[in-house]
Amino acid sequence: MNSEKHENLKEIAKNIRIHIVKMIAASGSGHPGGSLSIADIMAFLFFNEMNINPERPDDPDRDRFVLSKGHAAPVLYAVLALKGFFPESDLRTLRNINSHLQGHPHRLDTPGVEASTGSLGQGFSMASGMAIGTRLSGSSSNVFTIIGDGESQEGQIWETAMTAGFRGLSNLCAFLDYNNQQIDGYVSDIKDISPVREKWEAFRWNVIEIDGHNFENIENAISEFKKEEKKPTMIISKTTKGKGVSFMENNLTFHGTAPNDEELRKAIEELENA
């Protein structure tokens, strides 16, 4: 049963990845690496977990998702389009002058985007605020967010880590996209964020470590999050930057560079035959 569900999610993640490389190639700029690395988590959240419905985008009891690492906008746009918030054909307009798909997510432009993000650290605090707000309203909805490992160097991340831990925001579930790369190089070389588990535990979070490309891992982690009643949950997700396209995997160039025509052809071929 589970394996059938996971096969289905694999297929969705494949479509998400194809959309990512296509839209970034079409726009000529964007961030493929960090978008591909969280495609599996995004597929699981949007197609198996979250209570969201494009017909009722303002439902006060909907689950919220905030992409704190806003530069991974392409992966968010891909899932929102596949979910039916807007036509898939809009994806190829990414970053165009007339497009509703900004370089970084903007909630006033794009249906389904809950918060405008891109200045790192702020989405995480906004997600924490949403967890406070929905809890105040007596809603049972959950708030999901993804932060980057480079983003974890922002001081604001730790201000919010302290707030959410102290206030026991058990309706807040964060994923750390731990691919160990940032624009200028390896996170462990630029400013190492380890030890990660110990840091989040010290800030009073429920910490789970997973392989961020393994659906069974993702599923188990989320069910642990739901059982936790006192602490916010941090799911440290070991990921591969550029996952799914061999020449983008762990390749620093593809943090923020669009594939050319030949690279796009190869990428799609690989993804389709995976």
Added chain:
Amino acid sequence: MLKGSLRGQYGKTLVELGEVNKNIVVLDADLAKSTKTLEFGQKFGYRYFDMGLSEQDMISTAAGIALTGKTVFASSFSVFLTGRVFDQVRQSVCYNNSNVKLVATHSGLGVGEDGATHQALEDIALMRSLPNMRVIVPADSIETKKVIEYVSGEYGPFYVRLIRGDLPVVCSEENNFEPGRSEVLIDGDDLVIFAIGSMVSKAMEAAELLKNISVNAAVVNLSSIKPMDEKTVIKLAEKTKHVITMEDHSIYGGMGSAVAEVLSQRSPTKMKIIGVENSFGRSGKPEELYELYKLTPERIVKEAEIILGK
């Protein structure tokens, strides 16, 4: 003149609003006793969050709470509510157009003895440069109450700049606050003085002094800096042909600059901008600082003589 506390009135009004509007949430950053949000916290604890010394977190969290349908007030000193968190205000509050009201209770030289580190002299410049942000500087406790009531019922970002000390009551009880509407406190034909906050009563004193040299000066409380009452600004500039502005803020980018932007493009008028000139503040009592930085009624008289050619 009767005096009143603006921040005291803010705290009181918050509690009154909190009784009737269950949607109001208040955040502070370890200055609750100074900003006067404490009473709201004591009465409505579940809707009150002291975020501790984490201003960046406070601003983005305020935006997040607001995005779930709440009306969120966040308070601190102006220096920590604008400059320290400029990017959070820019992105989490303004770019998201979230329903957040920033109320700064300590601003300008009026902060006094704490000195330059705590005296924001550029907050109006910063806040009025942001899309979606509206900037209001109440002149007394009466206007503070009106403004806080108004912003609590109007969607979107506001920056309300209050001051630590008590100020003379200059505004009338009549009329509700409306953004983009100013109050002409004294009418006059020879000169118009636009003032905000603690400078309004000084401008009124200056108008009295100017009578001694046969100058009839109008005095306008220009509390709504953005949007601005352009109609009244232009009307009085055209009537009097001479404009003086005075504010407890840098001469760069503040209310005077905002008036100059309007007049230079629509009705060029001889004017003088009085404020703090390319300098930080320092420790001292507010009135001593106003003397030292030449923000006094006598200064207005001197500048009036110069632009009127007397």
